[in-house]
């Protein structure tokens with residue numbers, strides 16, 4: 001290696017890593033530099049070296065990239081949420097498009113396939129419809145709420161987050177005021193004593209309904225009616241105030257028991273024309289508007305005529321399959337988490353959908369069982385977690401010979417790997433479209449239509 005720790009080098013940043021760090025090349029060594037922007041010319045101090053790469057930090061910006069924008073958040077880089085606040089949204093979208101292209105070409109080996117332009121968000125901020133804030137005390141014994149400082153459980157006060165809707169900022173302020181006035185003690189992780197653990201907020205993007213849930217070490221808190229009153233007065237759209245009981249000494253945020261202090265047990269949102277009840281426990285997509293775009297795209301790729309059997313693997317609470325059910329003959333959803341399967345069934349009932357069934361099972365095992373029973377889906381939807389699909393699942397799916405496979409991915413690298421396996425079985429990617437589900441973060445979501453090369 002031609003560089004060592006503490007060296008200072010000139011570096012041009014040419015791209016980004018998956019984590020959003022800037023990357024440049026110095027004598028064939030990749031140098032990763034946090035907070036750098038593609039197009040920057042920098043003086044970089046080397047902090048750490050490995051065989052083929054090194055980490056550095058910006059010593060001086062010699063020429064700033066034209067993509068740079070002024071920082072608008074004091075917590076940026078501390079809270080672990082955003083990685084792209086130092087560059088404009090168009091530059092971020094370009095970086096995400098490039099990351100997908102690199103994966104598809106280098107890992108997947110597809111050089112010819114076209115990738116559609118990424119579907120960006122109308123508002124790259126304010127989209128998070130859910131947040132969980134740990135509660136603690138600061139040095140002056142004041143109640144603090146926000147996020148843990150990195151590598152510690154010290155809470156950094158955060159009164160506003162640009163990724164959140166304004167209603168959350170207002171709810172945080174009202175809650176903090178109540179916590180101060182009520183004198184309620186806060187939870188201490190070390191001793192397991194104290195009551196207030198987390199403030200957990202959810203908002204239904206389409207209806208504007210807001211849920212405030214307080215996670216407590218105990219059955220409740222003092223002055224609950226006063227808390228509800230303060231929230232009602234200040235939080236637009238408030239529909240539900242809930243106490244969640246968590247007496248376990250654990251990092252898991254939610255306990256198993258919920259009690260409604262005021263209003264409804266759930267809030268209601270609409271997505272792709274369907275209603276969904278969101279309770280504290282239920283899974284729901286974090287960015288509703290972009291989820292709707294993604295599901296609409298998945299629906300188009302499914303090419304439904306009303307006659308199809310759809311197999312929705314890794315279905316979660318059933319949202320993708322349910323959004324397609326009215327245009328298909330039958331939907332079979334498979335999901336490994338029991339609670340999610342229960343929610344999927346409830347969601348079907350809520351929307352009067354009678355042609356969808358849900359199985360609680362491992363996707364690979366369920367697919368194999370269904371195949372052996374003679375199920376021949378016309379469309380298979382796959383939406384696996386980041387690690388992608390099990391190779392045996394890809395085998396089974398291709399053996400079932402569906403006309404179309406719609407692959408929804410949250411990780412370009414495992415997507416590309418899986419597309420290669422599909423191609424070996426004759427299924428080729430026809431259309432690839434990234435959708436920016438999590439603006440300002442490094443995540444890249446992609447929707448792919450595959451079909452058999454002979455079909």
Ligand code: SAH
Nearest residue numbers: 314315316335336337361362363383384385
């Ligand atoms: N399609 C859903 C959820 C996708 S997230 C939506 O759009 O909302 C991926 C889902 O896969 C999670 O719900 C997770 O619980 C589930 N999962 C993870 N491993 C699984 C497996 N081996 N078999 C079936 N489901 C699995």
